[in-house]
Amino acid sequence: MFRPVRHPRSPMAWVAVTLLASLAVIALVGPLVWGPSADRPDLTAVLQGPSGAHPLGTDNLGRDLLARILTAARLSLLLALAATLLGAGAGILLGASTAVAGPRARRSIGALINLLLAFPALLVALFLAVVFGAGAVGAVLALAVAGVPGFARLAQTLAAAVAGTDHLAAARVLGLRRHRLLWRHVLPNIAEPLLLTTTTAAGTALVALSGLSFLGLGIQPPGYDWGQLLNQGLDRIYADPVPALAPGLAVLYAALTFQLLGEVLAGGVARRDPTPRPPARPLAPSGPAEDGLVLQVEDLGVELPTPAGLIRPVRGVSLSLRPGEIVGLVGESGSGKSLTALAIADLLPDRARVTRRTLRLHGADLAAMTPKQRERHLATGLAMIFQNPATALNPSLRVSTQLTETVRTHRSASRAEALRDASAALARVALPPAVLRARPHQLSGGQRQRVMIAAGLMVRPGLVIADEPTTALDATVQRQVTELLSELCRETSTAVLFISHDVALVGELCDRVLVMYAGTVVESLPAGRLATAARHPYTRALVESVPHLGAPRDRPLPTVPGAPPDPLAPAPGCPFAPRCAYRQDRCAREAPPLADLDEFHRIACWSPPPPNEEPS
CATH class of the missing domain: 3.40.50.300 (P-loop containing nucleotide triphosphate hydrolases)
Incomplete structure (x- = not known):
């Protein structure tokens, strides 16, 4: 579930909170404090420039422009938020429904979203503002409809990741109706990025709404918002620019506030750790090294x-x-x-804390190294083979890239040298050089696991950690992988920690x-x-x-x-x-x-x- 940042720590966070608080105060008290003076005409002070009595000047009826800008804040912000929420709500429901709809409906909704995205949002808003009619309601509806495709595409992309999860499949098996699947299993899992996007979209909606009012398609007299005030001051911009620039600065101030708020919330979510981190302890030097050991671990704790x-x-x-x-x-x-x-x-993970009395790889104390030294020493002296090569290999990169990037980074090998080493590593694991041109999805499970082993051999490590490398492989492929590891140990004197x-x-x-x-x-x-x-x-x-085969069949x-x-x-x-x-x-x-x-x-x-x- 989305949780806002409770204690902003960065300077940007404090700036965003301060700006947001000032907007909220102005929107709440503006009409109450400055409303009467904003609507009171004064024919003796028509079209005056900035003065002590009127810091931003007056309009063509002698009304104070500063009071009108402060009073217009409530209506401008409320209409922008309404347009954003309406567009976000409709778009999110449309896009997220693809995760629970049937195949035909899913294709139809996807085609509709693609069609809507083909039209620029601003042109759609202008067209619909004319169709709905000039005024606050028409402008809000026009902006809401124009914002639907963007939210729909984002929700569709996020919901696609949830659609293939086991918990959603289990809910389908239980016979839950599609609206319950949507509200209980899809939307809660994609709410966080959608809320962050909605926050930043509010600033864009405010600018667009002010633009419609500036063109005469938004708020109509006697009502007014920042866009209409900007239009009224445009005629005198060369003689007296302050009455024209002040409403534009108000729009910029509010839009920047929403953008900063979205950035701060996104950064807070990225850094958020739901659990407290343990206090760091200074690492003491490891115990004495024992000769002839590739790996020496004593009293390791996590x-x-x-x-x-x-x-x-x-x-x-x-x-x-x-x-x-x-x-x-x-x-x-x-x-x-x-x-x-x-x-x-x-x-x-960063929040984990490792304790140990001794942790040495190839005789070197890992705790005594700087982070860069430790990273390089581990990258060249240790290879890790994970239990699921389908997720350990990058699906978007060819095998050649994934095999050669380590030696090119840590051994400064040229591309040609790295490719020769990669071909030799594949030959050692009984794979042809043609595999270099393949991507992981084009290989079988056993071939992907062999590629993982070959990737580890590229840096000629002294230690290979194989974390359940035969999981989800059939018995024949399991035998091939274990025999390969055994042969590598005999041929290269590589030590293997085999987890199973x-x-x-x-x-x-x-x-x-x-x-x-x-x-x-x-x-x-x-x-x-x-x-x-x-x-x-x-x-x-x-x-x-x-x-075992000799066990009695009648006994569990x-x-x-x-x-x-x-x-x-x-x-x-x-x-x-x-x-x-x-x-x-x-x-x-x-x-x-x-x-x-x-x-x-x-x-x-x-x-x-x-x-x-x-x-x-």
Whole structure:
């Protein structure tokens, strides 16, 4: 929902608020304070210039021009706002209805909007002002109708993004009528930009309305607005320009106020953060570097402010990768896997706060770098493969552009050199050079994922973070992608952090596995032990939930009982205790640390069950 800026902070915001307040005061008190003098003729002071008694002079009946300009503010502003609201209301309803109308009606409305946009709005307003008749009502209706096409096209464009959303489809399935779909599901989601546009359009409507009155098509005597006052002073502009310029300056003042207000509201919306940002903490230097590590992370944490309070979706995560090593990160959805990867890659939103004891990439302390140095170091030393390449790749750019822009930016390569490297990278992922000329929508899901891998290889990174890269791919393509990652590790000694919820896939592909639950690592073990020697109850539950062909068909598939803990209200003790069949009294009081079982196996559990023991 649209919320105005409550506390303007920029100088422009204070200027806009001050101008708007002055307009409101003048419109409210103008007719009451200056109305009598504005309408009182004085035949002894006809057509006088500026003086102490009349700062802007008088008109042909001796009436004070300053009083008339101040009195006309109410009518001028009210008519401009009325024309804007009528045009915006009709246009928004017309354009937004395309999101809920049937195919034939949608095409008809779209054609109507295109036809209306073919005529200049000003010419339409002049024509309709003559058709409706000179006067305030005719001018307002003419401007309202002329403004409908612009609002309709904007609403149509915004509504098109809402039309394909799942929540609107779900509302259709529930059988809601189209007017309820429009009012409840479409308009609330596009209200903010429409309200901002309406604010700026009010200034344009004021200028247009004054222009119609100046031409004699707007307010008719004895009524008057700024446009008519401008017309009356035009005859004496060469002898005495102030009576002619003053109404024009009033129009400019009000129009500028609406434009500034729209700019301030738009800027406030762009900067608005619904949640408070946590105070920044000075980053201390990382701990000592360990030789031979591509990535070294110790005690990593992520804090996110929410309207309900501060949450810590990642707490105390430590991991390391060596050249050519594939480390898997598994866990249920919401366990903190992707946030851990985004924190390492410095891709978290601004309001998030990252804490750590050590965070080193290729031995360099990321916290000790300036933002530009850190950005360059991450761009050339780390590659990120996202789970949905359809959204990670820019649909408007060819593959060649997206593959070459990084090396041209960070390695100062020429276009020809970058294209040669791109062809070599595509060949490494088994794609022909012809793919360079394609756009993402022309490729299959597996090809797009290979392009993402090729884009990461362009900068020859030492670390690749693959965040569920096989999601939504069929089994054959999944196998091809994982085999490709494995081959790259062997050929280039690139380290891979492979994030997935597929325990079987991780156990087959990776060298080591880290199991995350509720933002913490609860077990770290070699991948070869995952299926048979896992000791943490949560890891065992994940392994047992993997379906296999030999399972009895008359038994339901095993699942992990219970639900993950609420991040807003974390309970003391082990986070897995409420779902654990081996819990003890101590588990509810103290959170177990990640301790060594042997040289290669670590576990966070007070009483890990013996190997292969079934829970009672």
